[in-house]
Amino acid sequence: MKRAAYLLLALLPLHAAAWEQPVSGYAYLPEQVQAMQDDPIENPGMFAVDEGRALFNTPGYNGKSCASCHGTDGMKLEPQSLARYPVYSAARKGPLTLQQRINDCRENRLDEFPLPYDDADLVRLETFVRHRARGAKVNVDVSGPLRPWYEAGKVLYHTRIGQLDMACTHCHDRYVDLRLRDQVLNQGHSNAFPAHRLLSGDISSLHGKFRDCYATLRALPFEVGSDEFISLEVYLNARGNGLAIETPGIRR
Ligand code: HEC
Ligand code: HEC
Known part of the structure; x- marks a missing residue:
């Protein structure tokens, strides 16, 4: 995308959020990509x-596998319950993302070493678990103790960053539906993630996508798994409450 296109965006007059109901990025995909995402045989x-x-x-260090407790192929995991993440954890005195929940089980119930945030295996486990909840409606409760994290994410989302001096809200609230080069700006929701990226040909975590949008803005990104990105995840997931989980979605 040309720098001039961004500058033009930054100069456009601000108006109220362009949307009232959340709309999935799916609606903005070309028809053939939608069809690919919908077809479990075609979906990469x-x-x-x-x-x-x-x-x-697969059994871990102590001989147990995730399936020992959660059923073969995770049949005992509850889609509606998975759709609530991130949840508040009293032990952490803060949010627990789905990926952290999985890593905790891996460490405490399989006696394995915890994996670094966004480790390839962890993202694959998260993709599998979240796929169990495909179709369930995102339902993050930020009315209670998660509220401060939601508010912190909201501030980040509305703060101008990087050399382009733009905030997430510019592209994903105000200028939704505008065409930037060959892409239409969507509402920047998280319900497709982890998602398959056509450009990289690989699965991408939500925090990976955040880093990507930071790079687009020529801003120094936070670390994956950082408090900043976790609060962004709390904010984005809650902002998309009611959207159906699409994991694995397909995006550019
Ligand atoms: C020895 C039994 C055991 C094993 C093995 C185990 N878990 Fe768990 N898992 C639990 C229990 C018990 C809970 C819920 C209690 C809690 O919150 O700590 C849970 C909670 C979860 C949740 C949250 C479910 C929800 O609805 O909130 C997920 C996701 C999960 N485990 C994934 C995994 C994965 C992936 C593995 C393998 C890496 C795994 N678990 C291994 C016992 C286990
Ligand atoms: C200059 C415009 C621009 C800004 C500002 C921007 N993004 Fe994006 N973002 C995009 C574009 C274009 C896409 C669509 C690419 C695609 O199809 O995956 C996207 C996609 C996304 C998606 C995936 C949505 C989906 O369903 O495909 C998320 C999540 C996201 N952005 C988060 C953010 C966050 C968080 C910020 C602020 C740090 C941000 N974006 C700032 C342009 C922007």
């Missing part, structure tokens, strides 16, 4: 789901 993100499933069913 299903490779990551299958790899995650294999990890899920």
Whole structure:
């Protein structure tokens, strides 16, 4: 995208949020990509789901597997319950993302070393687990103790960053539906993630996508798994409450 195009965006007069109901990025995909996402045989993100499933069913250090407690292929995991993440954790005195929940189980219930945030295996496990909740409506409760994290994420989302001096809200609230080069700006929701990226040909975590949008703005990104990105995740997920989980979605 040309710098001039961004400058033009930054100069456009501000008006109120362009949308009232959340609309998934799916609606902005070309028809053939929508069809690819909908078809489990054609969807390339299903490779990551299958790899995650294999990890899920593989015994860890103590001989147990995720499946020992959560059923073969995670049949005992509740889609509606998975759709609530991030949830508040009293032990952490803060949010617990789905990925952290999985890593905690891996460490405490399989006696494995915890994996670094966004480790490839962890993202595959997350993709598999979240795929179990495909179709469930995102339902993050930020009315209670998660509220400060939601507010912190909201501030980040509205803060201008980087050499382009733009905030997330510029592209994903105000200028939604505008065409930038060959892409139409969507509302920047998280319901497709982890998602298969056509450009990289690989699965991408939500925090990976954040880093990407920071790079677009020529801004120094936060670390994956940082408090900043976790609060952005709390904010974005809650902002998309009611959207159906699409994992693995397909995006550019
Ligand atoms: C020894 C049994 C056991 C094993 C093995 C285990 N878990 Fe868990 N898991 C639990 C229990 C018990 C809970 C819920 C209690 C809690 O919140 O700590 C849970 C909670 C979860 C949740 C949250 C479910 C929800 O609805 O909130 C996920 C996701 C999960 N585990 C994934 C995994 C994955 C992935 C693995 C393998 C890496 C795994 N678990 C291994 C016992 C286990
Ligand atoms: C200059 C415009 C611009 C800004 C500012 C911007 N993004 Fe994006 N973002 C995009 C474009 C273009 C896409 C669509 C690319 C695609 O199809 O995946 C996107 C996609 C996304 C998506 C995936 C949505 C989906 O369903 O495909 C998320 C999440 C996201 N952005 C988060 C952010 C966050 C968080 C910020 C602020 C740090 C931000 N974006 C700032 C241009 C922007």
